[in-house]
Structures are given as structure tokens and as C-alpha cells.
Amino acid sequence: MKADLIIKNIDNLITLRGPNRARVKEEMREIDLIKNGIIAIKGDKIIYVGEDKLPKDIQTDGNTIFIDGKGKTVTPGLVDSHTHLVHGGSREHELAMKLKGAGYLEILEAGGGIHSTVKATREATFDELYRKAKKSLDRMLGYGVTTVEAKSGYGLDDFNTEIKQMEVAKKLNEDHHVDIVSTFMGAHAIPSSYKDNPRKFIDLIIGEMIPEVEKKKLAKFCDVFCEKGVFTVEDSREILEAGLKHGLLPKVHADEIESLGGAELAAEVGCITADHLVAASDKGIGMMAEKGVIANLLPATSFNLQTGKFAKAKKMIEEGVPVALSTDYNPGSCPTENMQLVMSFASIIMKLTPEEVITAATINGAASLKLEDKIGSIEPGKKADLTIFDAPNLDYIIYHFGINHTDKVIKNGEIAFERFSNIL
Numbered sequence: 510m511k512a513d514l515i516i517k518n519i520d521n522l523i524t525l526r527g528p529n530r531a532r533v534k535e536e537m538r539e540i541d542l543i544k545n546g547i548i549a550i551k552g553d554k555i556i557y558v559g560e561d562k563l564p565k566d567i568q569t570d571g572n573t574i575f576i577d578g579k580g581k582t583v584t585p586g587l588v589d590s591h592t593h594l595v596h597g598g599s600r601e602h603e604l605a606m607k608l609k610g611a612g613y614l615e616i617l618e619a620g621g622g623i624h625s626t627v628k629a630t631r632e633a634t635f636d637e638l639y640r641k642a643k644k645s646l647d648r649m650l651g652y653g654v655t656t657v658e659a660k661s662g663y664g665l666d667d668f669n670t671e672i673k674q675m676e677v678a679k680k681l682n683e684d685h686h687v688d689i690v691s692t693f694m695g696a697h698a699i700p701s702s703y704k705d706n707p708r709k710f711i712d713l714i715i716g717e718m719i720p721e722v723e724k725k726k727l728a729k730f731c732d733v734f735c736e737k738g739v740f741t742v743e744d745s746r747e748i749l750e751a752g753l754k755h756g757l758l759p760k761v762h763a764d765e766i767e768s769l770g771g772a773e774l775a776a777e778v779g780c781i782t783a784d785h786l787v788a789a790s791d792k793g794i795g796m797m798a799e800k801g802v803i804a805n806l807l808p809a810t811s812f813n814l815q816t817g818k819f820a821k822a823k824k825m826i827e828e829g830v831p832v833a834l835s836t837d838y839n840p841g842s843c844p845t846e847n848m849q850l851v852m853s854f855a856s857i858i859m860k861l862t863p864e865e866v867i868t869a870a871t872i873n874g875a876a877s878l879k880l881e882d883k884i885g886s887i888e889p890g891k892k893a894d895l896t897i898f899d900a901p902n903l904d905y906i907i908y909h910f911g912i913n914h915t916d917k918v919i920k921n922g923e924i925a926f927e928r929f930s931n932i933l
Contacts, residue, residue: 519578522546531831586655586894588874591835598629653896662697853910
């Protein structure tokens, strides 16, 4: 078999080889590190992973591309499994309010927050949303991300805007190197026009929006913001179960600000992930562990909100909850596309080991999107999605925070991003 691309002399090759599922407990520290590693790729698939040299049954010729991994660390492509990628406008004008101590719900109640983004997204054209989201995707790719989840949720009762967001994501998935998995999140907030009658809006989501999303095949998941002042546990359950009936797998924004029972709900419904979980109860964490619900943690959001509160990541791992990490890129609570910064926050602030961090950002992120059989680890048969870091080891990537360590990104077997040129 002839290889199309070879990465050789890799100082630190982190394969994450293992079971094709979210890793738990001590598994999150088992990263399968190979020194002086080598990877062979044919087409968009990995065909060999090992140490030192290629086996004799893998050939090369004058068309084979060689990349020197000396001094580099190679990992699976990073997976950012919670973003609000497609939106209009930005919200830097809220910074002054935040500096004066205004919280998320206070800004929301004052007519700011998500309502500002909803207005901007409704007013933006398809092309404007496409260009803005593409710019963010380019940044994400540059930080080593090869797969992204993108939520709707900035149209709310304007369903045409919800559809527009998902269609932009679909078009970008076709055009861009980065793969995009879509989530329908019409239940992102109660629209102002339904403030006095939220039941009517819930009926609209269940009766009209979800069936149409299924019909148009615009999303893989259904998400809901289960939080005080937004959707109750009962509302959230009803919406998620309606999504399931129409083939949309459930996710939930749970217990971000108050301990409302979102973690417990995630376990009861069988959510793929429960996200945020800053205020999750011990009972909810235990139930998630029992049901295998992935905790998708978003430390950059906690950092930006400056509440001083972060999810209990270490406790979750100790209890057996599989943990993933994501940016939560959005214009309000977390305006960053930098997955490497998220990884540093998870270690420095939340005390995860670098091994737990890279597991959370790769194979567990892949499992968060039900793609663990295709991406998230470096092994024969999986997609050739790899990130080459200009860093001597994994610890250095975490330790030297706030900069971009990416040297190259291989996506579907092709060099999709290159910072420095060292192709032999």
C-alpha cells in the first residue's frame, strides 16, 4: 500500500488509542504516548501508527509528502463540541456593564444579552452570517480544531432565522476544511413576545419547529437552556423528548448559574451531554456517571463571566463522569475561538492533568458528537485529522498559555493549515 503523506520523527505522538467511547476515570490519563513516532496516511484515512520506521508493506514514492515531526507534539485534531458559531453582531458594549458587576441574567432582563444577538442575527443576510462564521472557523482551524459543533438559537420565535443559521452551518460544512455538526437550539431563551405566555412558545418549538428541522435534515442534536428564568426542568424534558421522537439526539445547557436539576434531567432523559454544570449537584453528578452522560465543560465561559465558580471537573472524573472540553464560542458570555486557551484554563484553574485535558479535547469531544468511531484518536482506519504542535511535549502546550502552538493541521489527510514550512 502506498502512503500519500508521512509524518516521521515525531518526538511526542499522542494517539489516544483505546476503546471507541468516551473515556472515564483513570482512562482519561491513558494517552498512549509514542516517542519517535511515525504516521502514514492514504487518502483521508490513517493506515499506520507506530515507532521509528514504516513496515515494509507501506511504500512511498516521489509524490508522497513527508513532514518532519522532530521537536513536535502530534495529537488527534481537537474537537470543539459546544459553540454558537453562526450569529450576527457582537456584544463588546456589554463589557462596561459587566465591569460594574452586572450578571448574565441581569443583562438579559435589561433587554441585552441574547436579545441583542437575536436582533443582529435576524437582520443579517445569509452571506453576512456565512462570512462571519467562516472567519471564526478559520481561527478555530488555526488553533488545531478539526471538528466543531454549531448551535442555532438566535432566531427563537423567528423560525426563518433559526433555519438560516442551520443552513449557513450546513453550507460551511460543505465548503470548509473543518467539519461542522449542527444542533437545533430554538429553546435558547424565551422571546420577549412570549414572556407572558412561555407555554405558547414551547408548543411552537414542539409542534412546528422540531418536525421541520427533522424534515429538512438540518441538525443532529436538540439542545435547551435549562436555567432559572429560561426553561424549567419540566419544559426542558418536554422539548428534549419531542426532539428524540423526531430523531434529534438530546443535549442540555444544565445548571450553569443555579442548581436547578439539569444534571439530573440529563441522566433521566439520556442526554449525550450536559453542558456547563457549574452549579450541578452531587446527586446530579452521580446520576450522570451512572447513565454515562458526558459532562461538556466550558471553563473559558466561567473565566469571562468572572463569577469565581467553575464546574467540579476533578470530582466528576473521580465519580466516573466522562468529561469533554469546549470553547462555548459565542458573542456574549465567551467570545473566543481559542481551544488551546480553554485547555490551559481546564488545567491551571480546574486542576485537570494535561493527559485528562487532551483526552477531554479529543476522543471525549468526539463522543460528545457521536463521532468517536471516526475521529478523536490516531489509529488505522480513522480519519486523518491531526494537529501538529510546535511544542516539545504535552505539558508545554498547557504550561505556555495564551499563545498559539499550532504548527500544522492535517484534515482528511490534507494539510489544511500551516504556520511554518518544514515539508521535506
